[in-house]
Amino acid sequence: MKHLAVLAALLAPVPALADIDPANWDAVTAEAEGQTVFWNAWGGSTTTNEFLAWVGSRVMEDYGVTLEHVKLTDTADAVTRVLSEKQAGEDDDGAIDMIWINGANFAAMKEADLLFGPYAEQLPNWAFVDVDGKTVQTDFTVPTEGFESPWAMAQVVFVHNTADMPESLGSMQALLEWTQANPGRFSYPQPPDFLGTTFLKQVLVDILPDPAVLSDPATDENYDEVTAPLWAYLDQLTPNLWREGKAYPATGTAMFPLIADGELDLSISFSPGAASTAIANNELPPSVRTFVLDKGTIGNASFVAIPYNSGSKAGAMVVANFLMSPEAQARAQDPAILGYGTVLDMDALSDDDRALFDALELGVATLSPAELGTVQAEPHPSWATRIADDWMDRYGVSE
């Protein structure tokens, strides 16, 4: 696999502007030294912000690369920015050198030729990545083709406060019934927030008899029929939501204070370790635990991508490569730090590196990889886009 990728890179036409060759790692690190990388990444999570700051200190130490975290409220802002730079003819030194990205944003940027690459599979640490076991070469079913490199795995878990809600639920149907018995105690972030949209996808994946239809793009012919059960479900669910569905939390982490206050008993998270981390930071009570559904839950990878007009591509590749290092991955997985799933293949690591992971305490509310069970594939991005739009028309303007 790796050799094929290298071969493909060698055969690829040389870019007109003589961009740095990702396969020539010595040249990359030499050029990277002294560069400043502006990493545009969602800034709403303080734990993530701290992890990014640590990455910055490490790449400065090892490679002389300065990393600046540009804190976004919405990744789409960065996409918009690169697009408007292209419009203005700023092709050489745009404001953004790296983006934390996946899903529809990646699909949009790749489609519009706004990304540098392929580079991901030429990075030295790609050798450790679990290509077969984790969805790191497709992003919401869209092939990444080396235009983004993975750095964290995410999977939907449900977060419940066992002090008020001891039971875990096995299916979305069970969740619906639970809300009917306990009105006002569950909510999800307002779509098009990615976690809110993920909740909608999770409902659909769980209640469809055969979710395979979701792996192909949505068509005008099949969309209404496939999503009809989702809307029927939401029509029943909404009156029993927190605030009767007249208001929604903005993001996933915004639901933590609601659980801590006792407003919610149940919410959803895309990070299996986030609840344990939040307990450690006093943001959640110690009685919080997580669970997954019997049929499993949706999972995906977080990636970083480099805009075509970055002036610090070498520096960005150095950061991307460091993010895939066993050192960074083990730190990200530590629930006291971040609690993100690793993208690495444990069998590909040296004994010393594997020991880093074995030493981790997963945290009181974190499920083990075995308990996390089946990872269900993300639907094609076209579904998420249409479902989120439809949700906004149906429930986003209800009052």
Add this chain to the structure above:
Amino acid sequence: MKRRRFPPILPILTLLAMLGPVAAGLWGTVMPAFGHLPAAGITGPSLDPFRDLFDWAGLPRAMFLSISTGLLATGISLAIVMLVTAGWSGTKPFRALERLLSPLLSVPHAAAAFGLAFLIAPSGWVSRLLSPAFTGWDRPPDLLIVQDTWGLTMTAGLIVKEVPFLLLITLAALGQADAQRSVAISQALGYGRVTGWLKTVFPRVYAQIRPPIYVVLAYSMSVVDVAVILGPNTPPPLSVQIVKWMSDPDLAMRLEAAAGALLQLGLVIGALAFWRFGEYVVGRLGARWIASGARGKFDGVAAVGALTAGAICALSVLFGLVVLAIWSFAGFWGFPDALPDAFTWRNWLRFGPGTLDALGETALIAITVALVALILTIGCLEAEYRFGLSFSQRAVWLLYLPLLIPQTAFLPGLQTLMLSLGADVGRLPVMLAHLVFVLPYVFLSLADPFRAWDTRMGTIATALRASPDGVLWRVRLPMLLRPILTALAVGLAVSVGQYLATLLIGGGRVATLTTEAVALASGGDRRAIGVYGLMQSGAALVPFALALLIPAVVWRNRKGLRHG
């Protein structure tokens, strides 16, 4: 012509600095609104964006929210400020309120909104203090208070911030209105305190503070940060929805956003016209009321009611700050505990270093921009005075354009312009963008007191052989020390509070306290919000404190100048 130290080039520069970007930005909005956005592969003209906009099911509600919030917030704030000033000006409670003004004004809108949310939410501090003893709640009730459907909490969040702003502007104008003697005479004629003030002083004060009132109206209608924190979201007010469309990865949505921006502009213009008509009606009714000779029966009720409302505004902001402070030091804090289980430095150790970096950036930008704005403003006003320029009447409304046009309408267009000029993103362009917003505020704050200055002082000084520059530096500016410092502080606060301009024009590379706080806000971490909210408030506190302190110290032996 050696005397021409202040060439009329300054007014032209000032207009260019404000209107150039606005015009270009609007151009960048009008084009996509009519279906022309080559970057997205769409060429116009067409009316499709407006068709899409009017197809959006949430539009009537979003428009209603924009209008109701703007009119209610402006009307109620103005009523509170006028009645409090009428009933209490010169008294002890009024001086107490005056002293509270600096902290109240300095709290940025976002921080005040967070504070209010932390107070009055079902799980807020008020509910915690009363529970379970008085309410019986051991869990927060499922009540829609924050983000309520009618936008009332959002309106309240605006009122608590606009009351101090209007009060400050009113105080700056009072010195020119000869209020004390007017009220003394009307009281001698048997008028009640409030009635006498309203009949004699209000018309003069209102004439001076009218532009800031229009700005409050336009701002309240198109505010984004307060609306995001306190306003409804199903659907949100129009301005929030425009920002959402603007940040959609699908470039075609920018067309709809542009159409929405033009609609927002239309709403603001319509509301201003409505307000102007209201002024006419109130003026006619007021004239009749004055002629009726009524001495005022309800003065006491009105004065007490207004003072209560004013006090509630002040206390909401102050206790909002207190609850922000508590959260910034909180360990685990469950409901309905009145205080956290434990207090800890942990939150400050985590977020403090980040706030210091942002503070440096914020201060550098704000000080530079506010000073430049002040110099341009004084240059304009002095040029107008010396050369009798016809800059004052119709042309002056051009100054208010950046404040009357929703930011969302022209900032993205401005971004495109700067890029196509080859101007790199970063601190300097952000300063220029801030100047667009800061200049009018500084001008608005300073122009009326500056023009209302008694020019006979200048005549006397000239007779004593002072040159025009001498009159300016040695008589006029010292006498206007207080409005000048007020204007400077307003300029600083406006710059500190800028969000969209910093984010868009800075390309995300310029991290101020406001951009950092708003980025954190979406995550809902109340401890981080507490730390950043306090730092943000602190950044704006010092200038306002100085604006009150310095004149009091400098003019400690010139009683008549202290409020001048």
